[in-house]
Amino acid sequence: DNNENKRFRSGFVAIVGRPNVGKSTLINQIIGQKIAIMSDKPQTTRNKIHGVYTTEGAQIVFLDTPGIHKPTSKLGDFMVRSAENALSEVDAALFLVDVAEGLGGGDRFIIEKLKKTNTPIVLVLNKIDKVHPEALLPIIAQYKDLHDFAQIVPISALQGNNVQALLDQLLQYLPEGPQYYPADQVTDHPEQFVCAELIREKILHMTREEIPHSIAVEIEDMRVKDNGVVYIGAVIYVERDSQKGIVIGKNGALxxxxxxxxxxxxxxxxxxRTFLELWVKVKKDWRNQDRVLKDLGFRN
Ligand code: GDP
Ligand code: MG
Ligand code: K
Incomplete structure (x- = not known):
C-alpha cells in the first residue's frame, strides 16, 4: 500500500537574515496567525520564537532567529551565538534577503556564517512585490557567486506569493520523525509562546550575567475571565536554588x-487587560530531560 510507505516527516527549520527582511512576516504568513512580533524596528525578536506548521504528512518547527549580525554588545554577541547554534542543529535554514535592498555587508557577514555549517541553506528572495521580475535575475546571479545554495526561492512574505511552494520544497529536507506538537497546539495558542518570551526577556535584562540564558518560561494557564481580563499563569524554570533567589529578588522585588x-x-x-501570575521553580538539569525544549534553543 502506497500510504504505508509514506512515513511522517518532521524537523526544524531556522529563519535567518538581516533585520527587517521579513522573517517574522514569513512565519506569520506560514502559520496564518500573528505569532512573531512584527515591527519596523530592527531586532524586535530578541529570541527565537517558533511557529509550527503541520500537515497530514509532515510537521515543520520554525525558529525565528534574531538574525546573525555583527555583534556590538554582549546581548548582540549572545544573539549571534544563538543564531549560530540554531543553524548547526536544524534540518534546513532559510536565508531571507530583501530584494528591494542591495546585497550588503550584513548579508555577506551572514553568508560567511552559513558557510561554516553543513545545513542546507535555501536562499529566499523576499519582497518580490517591490521589484520588477526582470530585476531578479541579476540579484540571483550575485548571490550564487557567494554561496552554493541548496535552492533559491523568490517570495512575497507579505502577500503570500510562492510561500506554499517554499513549504513544499522544504519537505524534502525533513527526516522521518514524530509529530513533536499536536497539530493544533501552536496555531491555537501562538500568543503563549510570545508571552513566555517576553517574560524571559525581562528576566534576562534585569539579571544581567547572573542568570543564564538557559532559563525557560512555561505558560501553564492562559484564559479570558468573565470580566474580559486575560489571566496568565507562568512558571520560570531555573536550575539552582541560588538562581531562584536572584530571580525573586529581595522581598520579591525583582x-x-x-x-x-x-x-x-x-x-x-x-x-x-492582563493579570499575570509568576512562579519560580528549580528544575535541575531540565534541559536534558526535554528534547523539544532543547531543540528550540533553550540552551547556553
Ligand atoms: P524581520 O525583522 O526580518 O522579522 O522583519 P519583519 O517581518 O518585521 O518585516 C519588516 C518590514 O518589512 C515590515 O514592515 C513588513 O511588513 C515588511 N515586509 C515583510 N515582508 C514583505 C514583503 O514580502 N513585501 C513587502 N512589500 N514588505 C514586506
Ligand atoms: Mg522579526
Ligand atoms: K523587525
Missing amino acids: LKEVGKQARQDIETLLGS
Whole structure:
C-alpha cells in the first residue's frame, strides 16, 4: 500500500537574515496567525520564537532567529551565538534577503556564517512585490557567486506569493520523525509562546550575567475571565536554588518588576487587560530531560 510507505516527516527549520527582511512576516504568513512580533524596528525578536506548521504528512518547527549580525554588545554577541547554534542543529535554514535592498555587508557577514555549517541553506528572495521580475535575475546571479545554495526561492512574505511552494520544497529536507506538537497546539495558542518570551526577556535584562540564558518560561494557564481580563499563569524554570533567589529578588522585588514590565508588553500585544501570575521553580538539569525544549534553543 502506497500510504504505508509514506512515513511522517518532521524537523526544524531556522529563519535567518538581516533585520527587517521579513522573517517574522514569513512565519506569520506560514502559520496564518500573528505569532512573531512584527515591527519596523530592527531586532524586535530578541529570541527565537517558533511557529509550527503541520500537515497530514509532515510537521515543520520554525525558529525565528534574531538574525546573525555583527555583534556590538554582549546581548548582540549572545544573539549571534544563538543564531549560530540554531543553524548547526536544524534540518534546513532559510536565508531571507530583501530584494528591494542591495546585497550588503550584513548579508555577506551572514553568508560567511552559513558557510561554516553543513545545513542546507535555501536562499529566499523576499519582497518580490517591490521589484520588477526582470530585476531578479541579476540579484540571483550575485548571490550564487557567494554561496552554493541548496535552492533559491523568490517570495512575497507579505502577500503570500510562492510561500506554499517554499513549504513544499522544504519537505524534502525533513527526516522521518514524530509529530513533536499536536497539530493544533501552536496555531491555537501562538500568543503563549510570545508571552513566555517576553517574560524571559525581562528576566534576562534585569539579571544581567547572573542568570543564564538557559532559563525557560512555561505558560501553564492562559484564559479570558468573565470580566474580559486575560489571566496568565507562568512558571520560570531555573536550575539552582541560588538562581531562584536572584530571580525573586529581595522581598520579591525583582520578580514583581519582571511581572510588571512583562504585563505591560503582553497587554500591548493582546490588546486586553492582563493579570499575570509568576512562579519560580528549580528544575535541575531540565534541559536534558526535554528534547523539544532543547531543540528550540533553550540552551547556553
Ligand atoms: P524581520 O525583522 O526580518 O522579522 O522583519 P519583519 O517581518 O518585521 O518585516 C519588516 C518590514 O518589512 C515590515 O514592515 C513588513 O511588513 C515588511 N515586509 C515583510 N515582508 C514583505 C514583503 O514580502 N513585501 C513587502 N512589500 N514588505 C514586506
Ligand atoms: Mg522579526
Ligand atoms: K523587525
